[in-house]
Amino acid sequence: MADQQLVKVTIDNISIEVPAGTTILNAARKIGGEVAPPAMCYYSKLQGSGGKCRTCLVEVSKGSEKDPRPMPKLVASCRTTVMDGMEVKNITSPKVLDMRAGVVEFLLINHPLDCPVCDQAGECHLQDLSYEHGKEGTRYEFQRRIFKKHDIGPYIQLHMTRCILCYRCVFTADQLTQKREHGVLDRGDHSEIATFIEKSLDNDFIGNVIDVCPVGALTDRTFRFKNRVWFLKPMDAHRDCPSCSGKVTLWNRGDEVYRVTARKDEWGEVEDGPDGKPAWICNTCRFDKKKTSDWVIEGPRMINRHSVISANHYQGKVGMIKPTEIFEAVHEGRKPKLLMDIHKVSEVNKPNVELSKIEGPAHAKDFRGAK
Numbered sequence: 001m002a003d004q005q006l007v008k009v010t011i012d013n014i015s016i017e018v019p020a021g022t023t024i025l026n027a028a029r030k031i032g033g034e035v036a037p038p039a040m041c042y043y044s045k046l047q048g049s050g051g052k053c054r055t056c057l058v059e060v061s062k063g064s065e066k067d068p069r070p071m072p073k074l075v076a077s078c079r080t081t082v083m084d085g086m087e088v089k090n091i092t093s094p095k096v097l098d099m100r101a102g103v104v105e106f107l108l109i110n111h112p113l114d115c116p117v118c119d120q121a122g123e124c125h126l127q128d129l130s131y132e133h134g135k136e137g138t139r140y141e142f143q144r145r146i147f148k149k150h151d152i153g154p155y156i157q158l159h160m161t162r163c164i165l166c167y168r169c170v171f172t173a174d175q176l177t178q179k180r181e182h183g184v185l186d187r188g189d190h191s192e193i194a195t196f197i198e199k200s201l202d203n204d205f206i207g208n209v210i211d212v213c214p215v216g217a218l219t220d221r222t223f224r225f226k227n228r229v230w231f232l233k234p235m236d237a238h239r240d241c242p243s244c245s246g247k248v249t250l251w252n253r254g255d256e257v258y259r260v261t262a263r264k265d266e267w268g269e270v271e272d273g274p275d276g277k278p279a280w281i282c283n284t285c286r287f288d289k290k291k292t293s294d295w296v297i298e299g300p301r302m303i304n305r306h307s308v309i310s311a312n313h314y315q316g317k318v319g320m321i322k323p324t325e326i327f328e329a330v331h332e333g334r335k336p337k338l339l340m341d342i343h344k345v346s347e348v349n350k351p352n353v354e355l356s357k358i359e360g361p362a363h364a365k366d367f368r369g370a371k
């Protein structure tokens with residue numbers, strides 16, 4: 001909107017103007033790339049989400065132009081709005097990186113290491129987060145949490161031991177379905193996602209909890225143990241559905257449809273449909289339409305997240321972009337934060353030694369005596 005007030009915020013030395021009221025996380029997502037903090041509980045399409053997992057904490061080194069004092073503690077970027085002149089550090093702050101490693105360790109305290117048998121493997125946000133920020137060992141010596149098994153119906157499998165209590169599924173059920181039957185029961189480390197009296201979650205749109213769950217706590221029972229996601233070929237497809245947008249991603253192997261999901265964007269969230277609203281899909285499209293003939297195939301889906309599924313055909317702004325061009329072109333016009341001449345800081349790379357002329361791998365003796 002033309003009359004919308006814009007404020008300037010600088011994140012990791014990159015400045016951007018955003019409408020007043022934008023959160024630091026959404027301002028960082030506008031810049032894109034690694035500048036955007038990871039978010040395990042915030043989900044832009046769900047009202048009230050965020051503020052639970054602490055993976056998105058950032059350092060505010062300057063509060064605003066009017067009050068430049070830094071904020072005394074790291075703040076949750078999904079819940080803190082930007083101020084004019086604010087300066088924020090994410091990947092440029094050692095404090096933030098240290099804290100993030102701590103949060104990952106904390107999230108993994110009770111999370112089982114069952115990625116080899118988990119259906120979420122390959123598209124699990126916790127797997128990505130641990131890979132990028134985690135440590136290889138654990139300091140936890142006690143028994144992990146165990147729960148009584150809950151049967152939550154024929155379509156959805158709940159593995160409570162994997163849950164990180166992000167509340168996304170609770171908001172989804174609250175905001176998308178007519179009657180909510182599940183929620184978080186109890187407190188502290190007894191907290192669990194459960195259906196209060198073991199009722200089946202049979203609402204028309206309840207399958208969307210599978211798509212919003214960042215880990216493998218809620219998975220599709222019709223797809224359980226049938227295949228690994230990286231062996232499947234994602235295809236965009238649609239059908240004329242009376243209840244939802246009918247725009248989905250089919251996960252095929254050959255002609256067989258193994259599972260149906262909503263289409264997800266580069267942040268792992270359900271994409272908006274042509275009407276500008278999130279294109280959630282109904283249970284019929286998700287669980288009952290498992291024949292290719294049920295769908296009009298649009299073409300291969302380009303995966304927008306840095307997951308094993310996107311290997312060799314990565315398209316999005318999150319994660320690593322292959323450096324095929326000069327820095328600015330790769331980083332969508334952003335200038336490099338720091339430029340240095342490698343020869344000024346390294347004793348090893350002597351410009352007068354031509355590596356291409358050395359037979360076999362270079363050794364110390366090739367550089368000895370070189371100026």
Ligand code: SF4
Pocket residue numbers: 162163164165166167168169170193212213214215217218
């Ligand atoms: S089941 Fe999944 S979506 Fe629900 S709170 Fe647990 S981790 Fe979050």
Ligand code: FES
Pocket residue numbers: 038039040041042050051052053054055056057076077078079
């Ligand atoms: S994404 Fe901000 S606290 Fe979870």
